[in-house]
Amino acid sequence: MQSLELQIPDNTIESDGPTKGLQTITLLSQDERLKGRPKLCSDCGFCDTSLRPAMAQSCVFVENKTEALEQQFHGRVRETADEMLFGVYREMYAARMHPPNKHAQWSGATTKLGALLLEHQLVDAVITTRAALGTRFAPEPFLARTPDEVIASAGNKPCLSPGLNLLDEIQNSNIRRIAFIGVGCQVHALRAIQDQLGLEQIYVIGIPCSDNVAYPDLQRFLTLISRSPETVVHYEFMQDFSVHLRHEDGRIEKVNFIDIPMAELGDVFPSACLSCFDYPNTLADITIGYMGAEFGWQWILVRNETGQALLNLLRPLLEFSELTTRGDRHAAVASYITRLAQPSQRPPALIRRLIAFLMRRRGPRGLEFARSVIEMKLLRNVQHVRDRFARLEQRIVPYHVYQALAPYQNAYWDAFDRDLR
Ligand SMILES: Cc1cc2nc3c(=O)[nH]c(=O)nc-3n(C[C@H](O)[C@H](O)[C@H](O)COP(=O)(O)OP(=O)(O)OC[C@H]3O[C@@H](n4cnc5c(N)ncnc54)[C@H](O)[C@@H]3O)c2cc1C
Ligand code: SF4
Ligand code: SF4
Structure with missing residues (x-):
């Protein structure tokens, strides 16, 4: 096989490893493992394994293969305007576990599904992410063999996590059927290599993900926004335009x-996450998030037949609600483009309070909230790629992004004096 450097000349940094954040991933110190990786790398774990020589075919930051992988795993590509944002789906629900798991991030649907697959002996193991010993939020990928072990991994460890690094352990064991719980960049690499793993069955349970950070940056974030960072046991970016810290x-x-002091936070997000276009984890069989549902409910997207079977397994334990959609995001997203081009100073506290009030009163809700945040992240990330990695745009920005953002062509032109396409 050719050397990786020869296959990916544009995206390989010569000497000092991937950009921002990755020097300090989770609890690991800077070490040899990041050498030779592309400049854009979210430390998904793939390159820690013997599969590393196949990185150029798998890594979403070398070549985004969303279109081909959708065709392969979902049987078609995106068709409707909502699918351009949410990915291919057959069904979409607002639902939650009844009763909820109070240690889970939301209601615990994700870990319960992994546990059920083990209970019903449909898999031999589940790749999940637990907290590293002695920490609340440092992620540690973990191969769960029992339902209880999956349930014990509930709750977000909201930092970059090398979940695919367990693939070697799986291949060197008698495990033949697995479930993988993880984020979009991990799922892309897994899907791209799935057929070569020699496994009988892989169920992919996706969680949405955006703006992930390295563990030390998470600690800094909590220190900056909370009055008592050391006692935070759970936090989430909520649909009411505020972060709730429990x-x-x-x-x-x-x-x-x-009110989040972005200027003080500085360059906190890794370039990989600012060049990521799969917020809703669109290559999973089923995605379990929250942001398209009303507060207190989870947002579940069934993407293919396997996802349908997964939902059927969970269905008896779920209660369902209506998915709603309110407001019109378009003006807010268009003005976000103007601010992207010309960032303004943070307004004074009183004005910020008024803006927050108006966002809560008049801002988009339900599915319209999800559309608005996905569009803003797509726009910001296209711009990041154009500013920092322009030569990579054709390879790492997938087809649907331009179609999804087509309604903002004019606003984009006015702000950046160039075509969005
Ligand atoms: C960094 C991050 C950002 C997110 N942003 C959004 C968002 O903007 N909108 C949205 O709708 N949803 C988002 N999610 C997903 C959401 O917060 C919940 O994880 C999801 O809805 C599942 O809730 P649950 O109660 O069913 O999960 P639980 O049953 O509590 O299970 C959580 C699962 O998440 C896995 N997990 C935890 N941390 C990580 C990690 N770092 N990497 C990979 N897997 C992990 C665990 O293995 C566990 O299996 C995000 C998740 C993460 C990790
Ligand atoms: S994102 Fe994953 S596949 Fe890509 S370079 Fe990093 S570890 Fe390797
Ligand atoms: S934001 Fe994207 S690249 Fe970053 S960890 Fe999440 S899925 Fe991966």
């Missing part, structure tokens, strides 16, 4: 998005 004593601290 503390050990059950208290909920709320911080409006607009």
Whole structure:
């Protein structure tokens, strides 16, 4: 096989490894493992394995293969305007576990599904992510063999996590059927190599993901936004345009998005996450998130026949609600483009409070909220690629991004004086 450097000349950094954040992934110190990786790398774990020589065919940051992989795993590519944003889906629900798992990120549908697959002996093991010993949020990929072990891994460890690094352990064992729980960049690499793994069955349970960070940056983020960072046990970016932080004593601290001191946070997001176009984890069989549902409910997208079987397994344990959609995101997204081109100073506290109030009162809700945040992230990330990695655009920005953003052609032209396409 050719050397990786020869296959990916544009995206390989000569000496000092991937950009921002990855020097300090999870609890690991800077070490040899990041050498020779592309400049854009989210440390998905693939390159820690003996599969590394196939990185150029698998890595989403070398070549985004979404279109071909959708065709292969979902039987078609995206068709409707919503699919351009949410990915191919057959069915979409607002649902939650009844009763919920109070240690889970939301209601625990994700880990319960992994546990059910083991209970019903449909898989031999589940790749999931637990917290590293002695920490609350440092991710540690983990091969769960029992339902209890999967359930014990509930809750977000909201940092970059090398989940695919367990593939070698699987291949060197008697495991033949697995479930993989993970984020979009991991799922892309897994899907691209899936047929070569020699496994009988792989169920892919996806969680949405955006703006991930390395573990030390997460700690810095919590220190900046919370009055008591060391007691935060759970946090989430909510549909009411604020971060809810739950503390050990059950208290909920709320911080409006607009009050997050981005300037003080600095360059916190890795370039890989700013060049990522799969917020809703569109190559999974089923995606379990929250942002398209009303507060308190989970947003479930069934993408193919396997996803249908997974939902059927979970269905008896779920209660369902209506998916709603309210408001019109278009003006807000268009003005976001203007701010992308000409970032303005953070307004004074009083004005910020007023903006936060108006966002809550008049901002998009339900599916329209999900559409708006996905569009904003697509726009920001296209711009990041254009500013920092222009030569990679054709290979790493997938087909649907331009179609999804077509309604903003004019706003984009006005802001950046160039075509969006
Ligand atoms: C960094 C990050 C950002 C997210 N952003 C959004 C968002 O903007 N919108 C949205 O709808 N959903 C988002 N999610 C997903 C969401 O927060 C929940 O994880 C999801 O809805 C599942 O909830 P649950 O109660 O069913 O999960 P649980 O039953 O609590 O299970 C959580 C599962 O997540 C896995 N996991 C935890 N941390 C990681 C990690 N770092 N990498 C890979 N897998 C992990 C665990 O293995 C576990 O299996 C994000 C998740 C992460 C990790
Ligand atoms: S993102 Fe994954 S596949 Fe790509 S270079 Fe990093 S570890 Fe390798
Ligand atoms: S934002 Fe994208 S690249 Fe970053 S960890 Fe999440 S899925 Fe991977």
